Amino acid sequence: MKITAIGVHSAFATGEYQQVVTTGQAFELAMKIAKKPEFKDASEDEIKAEIEKCSQKLYKPKWQSNFLIEFDAPGKNDKSPYRLLIDAGGDVRHALAAIGLTSADIDGVYISHPHADHIGGMEYLALTTLFNPFYTPAKKEWLGGQFIADKLFLEYKSWPMPPGNAKPDVFIHRKVLEPLKRAVGPGMDTVQGVPDVNLDTYFNVQLVGKQENGQTKKQKFLDGEGHWTMIPLFAMHVISSSEEMASYGICLQHSSGYNVLMPTDTQHMMPPQLVAHYRRADRIYMDCETSKYPSGVHPHLSALMNHMDADIQKKCLLYHYDGADNVPEEMFYGILKAGDSHEYPFVEE
Numbered sequence: 001m002k003i004t005a006i007g008v009h010s011a012f013a014t015g016e017y018q019q020v021v022t023t024g025q026a027f028e029l030a031m032k033i034a035k036k037p038e039f040k041d042a043s044e045d046e047i048k049a050e051i052e053k054c055s056q057k058l059y060k061p062k063w064q065s066n067f068l069i070e071f072d073a074p075g076k077n078d079k080s081p082y083r084l085l086i087d088a089g090g091d092v093r094h095a096l097a098a099i100g101l102t103s104a105d106i107d108g109v110y111i112s113h114p115h116a117d118h119i120g121g122m123e124y125l126a127l128t129t130l131f132n133p134f135y136t137p138a139k140k141e142w143l144g145g146q147f148i149a150d151k152l153f154l155e156y157k158s159w160p161m162p163p164g165n166a167k168p169d170v171f172i173h174r175k176v177l178e179p180l181k182r183a184v185g186p187g188m189d190t191v192q193g194v195p196d197v198n199l200d201t202y203f204n205v206q207l208v209g210k211q212e213n214g215q216t217k218k219q220k221f222l223d224g225e226g227h228w229t230m231i232p233l234f235a236m237h238v239i240s241s242s243e244e245m246a247s248y249g250i251c252l253q254h255s256s257g258y259n260v261l262m263p264t265d266t267q268h269m270m271p272p273q274l275v276a277h278y279r280r281a282d283r284i285y286m287d288c289e290t291s292k293y294p295s296g297v298h299p300h301l302s303a304l305m306n307h308m309d310a311d312i313q314k315k316c317l318l319y320h321y322d323g324a325d326n327v328p329e330e331m332f333y334g335i336l337k338a339g340d341s342h343e344y345p346f347v348e349e
Contacts, residue, residue, distance in 0.1 A: 001223050001252070002070040002081070003260070003285070004341040006095040008319040009062035010289065011117040020058040021051060029054055063095040063338070064117035065265070065287070065320045069252075073222035075107040076136040076165065082221065084171075085109040085125075086250070086262060092121030099339065103128040104135060108169030109203075110230070112264035113237060113247040114179040122180075123187040126202035129168055130191075139166035152194045152201070164204035171219055173209040173232050173248045208232050209248065226255040226345075233277060235263055236270035238297040251277060258282050258345035265320075268299035268307065278312045283333070283346065286316040290323055301327065317342075 021029070029050060033042075042050075066089035070081035083106050089095050096102060103125050112118060129135045133143050142163055143151055152162075172180065181199050191197045199205060208219050209232035219230045230250050237247035249263035261281035269275050278284060287298050294300040298320065304313065305328070318327065319336040327335055 001072070001221075001228055001254075001260075001344045002341055003344070004068045004070070004099065005285075005319060005336040005338060006068050006092075006099060007063040007066040007089045008321070008336045008338050008340075009064060010291065010320055010322050011064055011090075011115070013062035013064070013322065015059060015061040017057045017059055019052070019055045021055045025054045061094055063092070064090045064120075066092060066095060066118070066121075067262070067285070068096075068099070068101075071221045071228065072224040076138075076168070078137065082107045084169075084221070085121075087112055087118040087264065088121030088125060090117045090120040091124065093124045095121075095338075103168075104132055106168055108171060110171040110250065111176055111180055112249060113176055113245065114183050115265070116183075118265070119180060119183060122184045125168060126184070126188050126199075127190070130162075130202050136166055138163060142166050149191050149194060152191060152197075161200055167202060167204050169206055170199070170203040171206045171208050171230070173246075174207050174211065175246065176248060177205070177207070209234075223254075228255075229253045233261075233263065233274070235266035235274055237265050237267065251281070252344075254345045256345050260344055261285070263287060265298060267297065268303050278315075281315060283317065283342075283344070284312070284315045285336075286318050286332075287320045288318040290321040290326065305331065 032050075033047075065087065067086040069084045069086060071084070072080055073082045074080055075082040083101075085092065085106055085108070088109055088111070093103070096105070106125065109122075109125060131148055132139070133148065134140055139162065184199065188199065188202060189197050191201070206219065208217050208230065210216050216231070221228045221230065230252055232248040233251055234246050235249055236244060238245050247263070247265040249261070249266060252260040252262070259281045260283050261277055262285045263274075265287055269278065286304065288304060289295060289298045289300045294302075301321070304316070304318075313332050316332045317334050317336050318332055321335075
């Protein structure tokens with residue numbers, strides 16, 4: 001299993017603009033300077049002015065907290081790896097583009113909670129995979145050359161939904177499902193003339209975690225010769241309108257016993273009974289604020305430094321920060337940058 005951090009910044013990070021010159025523009029400018037005599041004696045200011053004329057603004061976004069997990073097992077296209085997003089970020093298409101992927105490469109997504117910086121990319125995933133006739137071999141076969149809207153409209157009475165192997169999986173706790181449907185419903189209700197378009201039209205919805213009958217539903221992912229079992233983990237994120245809003249993190253347990261904990265957006269060990277999960281984990285992807293004024297809905301760096309046991313600190317990869325210059329060296333396992341990846345199960349040398 002390979003975990004890549006494709007978004008590591010705070011929910012309100014915006015990124016910055018930089019003035020850049022492309023390779024082609026630089027070549028044209030160099031040729032102009034080489035060929036035109038008046039440039040040979042040009043001052044630094046004059047050269048700078050010429051560079052500014054052909055430069056353009058490059059936006060370097062900071063997309064929010066989301067991860068890509070790749071399992072060494074066949075995905076929807078019957079080719080390895082199976083790619084699972086952990087949350088969809090503020091707009092996951094940009095985070096995916098940064099690592100050379102699109103929605104066509106994504107097999108599933110796990111949604112931890114319905115905040116915009118975690119579900120903002122759901123409409124992109126839904127619409128681009130629905131209207132992609134080649135998303136999977138099963139999708140191509142099911143369509144039989146028909147346009148998706150015609151297929152859904154003309155054959156509505158006989159088969160109202162695309163089959164599960166023709167659309168991405170969504171793994172979600174039942175308490176998160178209804179809020180997600182309310183949040184993304186209007187943007188997805190866009191298939192011309194087709195009634196009852198909903199989340200199930202676009203995604204193969206798989207409930208995980210505690211069910212109404214008291215059973216806990218787990219999800220197993222094959223990974224080479226072993227497998228990983230994914231179990232949602234309740235943790236407090238924020239109290240909204242006097243009601244709790246959990247962020248359901250996940251425990252990933254390998255068949256060898258190795259354990260990866262991804263609490264997602266949580267207040268630090270809230271409730272305190274979560275400490276057992278932190279102690280059991282071999283690696284922890286830890287949400288971490290570094291802002292001057294703590295929000296109270298995420299663990300702040302100061303809390304992790306002052307109140308987290310040293311043995312747990314050593315397991316933590318920190319992310320979701322505004323800046324990490326004041327993190328003491330050697331205290332945590334590491335600080336994630338966008339694009340960082342790790343493979344598991346991991347054996348410390």
